Amino acid sequence: MTVKLQFYRCPICKNLVQILHEGEGSLICCGQEMDLLQAKTDEQMAEKHVPKFMLGEDGSEFIQVGSIPHPMTDEHYIEFIETVSDDKNLVSITFLYPNQEPKKMLNNSVVINKAYEYCNLHGLWEGKRD
Numbered sequence: 001m002t003v004k005l006q007f008y009r010c011p012i013c014k015n016l017v018q019i020l021h022e023g024e025g026s027l028i029c030c031g032q033e034m035d036l037l038q039a040k041t042d043e044q045m046a047e048k049h050v051p052k053f054m055l056g057e058d059g060s061e062f063i064q065v066g067s068i069p070h071p072m073t074d075e076h077y078i079e080f081i082e083t084v085s086d087d088k089n090l091v092s093i094t095f096l097y098p099n100q101e102p103k104k105m106l107n108n109s110v111v112i113n114k115a116y117e118y119c120n121l122h123g124l125w126e127g128k129r130d
């Protein structure tokens, strides 16, 4: 049984999927079950991976990956930042690429309290508003 907004990854080809509609079946890729990803929050390397809610000098709010910004090199970078509203009715993904800043601007008209990010080497991380 899947749950809305869970992430699953193929252990072989690294396909990554997110559940938009729950179902009873399991997800199969490359001939075997995909792994359910549990977002990390406070393990080693958290300071460069946990999404942080921050305020810019102009008052605009944004998410930055890491209290120390995460590297954005060709070999090691943040693939996307996802924000989720409390009721899970608004989900927004910003895809990122090497040499960009590891950040996502927030739309001030919607209160967002939770964010996820996916590092190509270190997987899925979750951060909450302080």
Ligand SMILES: [Fe+2]
Binding pocket: 049, 070, 076, 077, 119, 120, 121, 122
């Ligand atoms: Fe990383």
